[in-house]
Amino acid sequence: xxxxxxxxxxxxxxxxxxxxxxxxxxxxxxxxxxxxxxxxxxxxxxxxxxxxxxxxxxxxxxxxxxxxxxxxxxxxxxxxxxxxxxxxxxxxxxxxxxxxxxxxxxxxxxxxxxxxxxxxxxxxxxxxxxxxxxxxxxxxxxxxxxxxxxxxxxxxxxxxxxxxxxxxxxxxxxxxxxxxxxxxxxxxxxxxxxxxxxxxxxxxxxxxxxxxxxxxxxxxxxxxxxxxxxxxxxxxxxxxxxxxxxxxxxxxxxxxxxxxxxxxxxxxxxxxxxxxxxxxxxxxxxxxxxxxxxxxxxxxxxxxxxxxxxxxxxxxxxxxxxxxxxxxxxxxxxxxxxxxxxxxxxxxxxxxxxxx
Amino acid sequence: xxxxxxxxxxxxxxxxxxxxxxxxxxxxxxxxxxxxxxxxxxxxxxxxxxxxxxxxxxxxxxxxxxxxxxxxxxxxxxxxxxxxxxxxxxxxxxxxxxxxxxxxxxxxxxxxxxxxxxxxxxxxxxxxxxxxxxxxxxxxxxxxxxxxxxxxxxxxxxxxxxxxxxxxxxxxxxxxxxxxxxxxxxxxxxxxxxxxxxxxxxxxxxxxxxxxxxxxxxxxxxxxxxxxxxxxxxxxxxxxxxxxxxxxxxxxxxxxxxxxxxxxxxxxxxxxxxxxxxxxxxxxxxxxxxxxxxxxxxxxxxxxxxxxxxxxxxxxxxxxxxxxxx
Numbered sequence: 001x002x003x004x005x006x007x008x009x010x011x012x013x014x015x016x017x018x019x020x021x022x023x024x025x026x027x028x029x030x031x032x033x034x035x036x037x038x039x040x041x042x043x044x045x046x047x048x049x050x051x052x053x054x055x056x057x058x059x060x061x062x063x064x065x066x067x068x069x070x071x072x073x074x075x076x077x078x079x080x081x082x083x084x085x086x087x088x089x090x091x092x093x094x095x096x097x098x099x100x101x102x103x104x105x106x107x108x109x110x111x112x113x114x115x116x117x118x119x120x121x122x123x124x125x126x127x128x129x130x131x132x133x134x135x136x137x138x139x140x141x142x143x144x145x146x147x148x149x150x151x152x153x154x155x156x157x158x159x160x161x162x163x164x165x166x167x168x169x170x171x172x173x174x175x176x177x178x179x180x181x182x183x184x185x186x187x188x189x190x191x192x193x194x195x196x197x198x199x200x201x202x203x204x205x206x207x208x209x210x211x212x213x214x215x216x217x218x219x220x221x222x223x224x225x226x227x228x229x230x231x232x233x234x235x236x237x238x239x240x241x242x243x244x245x246x247x248x249x250x251x252x253x254x255x256x257x258x259x260x261x262x263x264x265x266x267x268x269x270x271x272x273x274x275x276x277x278x279x280x281x282x283x284x285x286x287x288x289x290x291x292x293x294x295x296x297x298x299x300x301x302x303x304x305x306x307x308x309x310x311x312x313x314x315x316x317x318x319x320x321x322x323x324x325x326x327x328x329x330x331x332x333x334x335x336x337x338x339x340x341x342x343x344x345x346x347x348x349x350x351x352x353x354x355x356x
Numbered sequence: 357x358x359x360x361x362x363x364x365x366x367x368x369x370x371x372x373x374x375x376x377x378x379x380x381x382x383x384x385x386x387x388x389x390x391x392x393x394x395x396x397x398x399x400x401x402x403x404x405x406x407x408x409x410x411x412x413x414x415x416x417x418x419x420x421x422x423x424x425x426x427x428x429x430x431x432x433x434x435x436x437x438x439x440x441x442x443x444x445x446x447x448x449x450x451x452x453x454x455x456x457x458x459x460x461x462x463x464x465x466x467x468x469x470x471x472x473x474x475x476x477x478x479x480x481x482x483x484x485x486x487x488x489x490x491x492x493x494x495x496x497x498x499x500x501x502x503x504x505x506x507x508x509x510x511x512x513x514x515x516x517x518x519x520x521x522x523x524x525x526x527x528x529x530x531x532x533x534x535x536x537x538x539x540x541x542x543x544x545x546x547x548x549x550x551x552x553x554x555x556x557x558x559x560x561x562x563x564x565x566x567x568x569x570x571x572x573x574x575x576x577x578x579x580x581x582x583x584x585x586x587x588x589x590x591x592x593x594x595x596x597x598x599x600x601x602x603x604x605x606x607x608x609x610x611x612x613x614x615x616x617x618x619x620x621x622x623x624x625x626x627x628x629x630x631x632x633x634x635x636x637x638x639x640x641x642x643x644x645x646x647x648x649x650x651x652x653x654x655x656x657x658x659x660x661x662x663x664x665x666x667x668x669x670x671x672x673x674x675x676x677x678x679x680x681x682x
Contacts, residue, residue: 004492004495004496004547004550004551005452005455005456005492005546005547005550005551005554006455006456006496006543006546006547006549006550006551007496007543007547009456010456010457013456028578040578040581040582040585040640040643041585041635041636041637041639041640041643042633042636042637042640043582044582044585044586044588044589044636044639045585045589045593045632045633045635045636045639046632046636047582047586048586048589048590048592048593048632049593049628049629049632051586051590051593052410052413052590052593052594052597052628053625053628055406055409055410055413055594055597056406056597056621056624056625057402057405057406057409057621058402058617058618058621059402059614059617059618068621068625070625073625073629077629089582089583089586090586092583093583093586093587093590095554096554096558096566097558097563097566097587098488098558099488099489099492099551099554099555099558100488102550102551102554103449103452103550103554104452104453104456104550170459172535174509174535174538174539175539176459176542177543177546178543179500179503179508179509179539179540179543180502180503180508184502184508203618203622204618204621204622204625205622206622207618207619207621207622207623208622208623208625208626208629209626210622211619211622211623211626211627212626212629212630215626215630216630219629219630219633
């Protein structure tokens with residue numbers, strides 16, 4: 001399931017990196033508050049554990065072998081956030097030092113195998129196992145979690161592959177990256193995972209849980225990253241987020257420049273009535289009427305009447321639109337939060353932790 | 357914490373140390389190759405396949421950086437090894453991004469040819485992990501093969517393969533099309549180029565230097581510290597798993613059933629998790645006893661770039677600009 005470089009276009013791998021940077025930030029914040037300095041070796045060893053168990057070959061019904069990913073097992077044993085960080089570290093190391101999985105695709109690989117898989121598996125396990133599971137229930141919950149976690153990750157991988165012909169193609173309409181659409185990528189990927197590899201993950205997860213329950217049941221009752229010591233949580237560092245948003249807003253003209261450079265048309269499904277008219281040789285009347293209903297204050301992220309301005313001026317308008325949008329969204333969210341939060345629920349105090 | 361430091365046998369071991377004391381003796385693959393017969397086939401091969409994978413990993417994590425007994429490296433390999441790790445990472449990263457963005461088949465083919473020449477000159481095909489690197493282009497070829505057919509990418513036929521039965525929705529003939537060849541060629545070239553560019557710095561730089569270079573390039577200190585520790589303890593856990601598998605293999609008298617092998621592998625994972633947890637606690641105590649306060653120490657400053665490093669980074673930036681704008 002490791003996606004190599006070259007299969008995903010920038011329209012996919014850049015957002016995946018963005019999502020993962022945010023997820024890693026949240027994960028570090030959540031784990032840091034709970035484990036203090038013990039987090040570093042525990043996370044490192046957990047990542048090494050995830051790396052090594054990916055080497056274990058398992059016989060599959062049908063006469064072949066597969067290997068487990070182990071992300072669901074890690075999520076049940078360590079908690080989903082720590083598992084996300086551990087599997088991410090293992091995947092980054094695999095890509096950087098061993099060439100397994102792409103560098104540009106690290107974000108996408110982590111999204112599928114370090115986020116979707118452990119969180120789905122952990123959610124299914126908690127749902128089925130309940131608070132005080134019997135051995136049989138725990139075994140079944142582990143199997144279902146392994147099976148569904150792996151298949152959810154495989155489905156997302158297949159969707160990422162299948163979106164490539166829609167998102168990135170040359171002037172002649174030929175795909176620039178993975179050439180197979182959703183109609184081919186999803187069945188091809190899901191068939192093998194639903195029939196073979198899902199069962200491997202299910203068998204391994206449930207059997208490992210059964211073994212641990214017999215040998216050391218304490219490991220299953222309190223995951224390694226559950227609150228161990230009382231400690232006041234560290235308030236998030238909002239100024240970093242704010243600077244990150246400003247930098248992203250300043251980089252936003254790339255969204256203008258890259259499509260121009262590669263002669264890309266409008267994104268799939270975002271055509272104007274005029275563009276649809278050119279494709280279909282007629283414009284649906286209802287669409288034309290609906291399009292005239294609302295005229296945006298900054299159409300296409302430019303000031304009104306400036307659609308044909310030179311590129312440098314359009315870039316400035318783009319940045320301006322980005323900053324205005326972020327400001328409006330922040331104001332709206334803050335207002336809603338103030339309205340909805342209980343009056344006694346005060347914000348967290350400023351930083352009290354000491355960990356780096 | 358003596359077990360935390362990987363041993364570097366045979367190069368790191370004193371010369372008077374007998375071979376049987378060298379811990380890396382286990383890496384000499386003492387088990388026979390998997391049998392070919394159907395009965396011996398998959399079931400008996402599972403243990404050996406895993407052992408091979410673990411041994412390959414151990415060979416990589418404990419590979420000595422400089423082996424005095426090894427043959428001298430070719431000029432290009434020496435040049436690449438002597439470049440600063442930061443310059444190599446930066447150059448490879450810029451070229452990798454440009455390779456992922458450029459739509460031109462001709463540009464991809466030219467840069468791919470140059471990069472493969474560089475990789476051959478640097479002796480990358482003889483690297484212990486070369487099969488991991490070569491797997492990506494081979495897999496891309498297999499995956500891209502259906503894209504050459506008119507069923508997937510229609511267009512002008514180049515080669516007629518066979519007549520198809522008259523079924524509604526199917527074309528009359530199965531052909532290889534020109535647009536299909538372009539699409540498949542672009543995918544294979546892009547994957548080969550990106551895999552080689554990603555592999556070049558990894559194969560020509562010591563892992564700890566590569567991870568240190570990440571810090572110099574602005575990756576957060578804690579992330580680099582974690583990656584460094586993962587790499588260090590990977591060796592310990594891989595060795596523990598190898599011992600588990602070797603013990604199982606040596607105790608096996610009759611062929612295993614697939615079910616018992618699955619149970620055994622799951623128990624092995626459980627045992628490895630216990631081991632990793634205990635080791636994590638021991639390492640934490642060792643760190644505390646050495647004055648760890650939760651703050652990652654500042655990383656040692658990277659050496660200043662020499663002319664060759666600046667030249668490599670500038671050449672990569674120029675090549676990337678040509679790939680994107682040319």
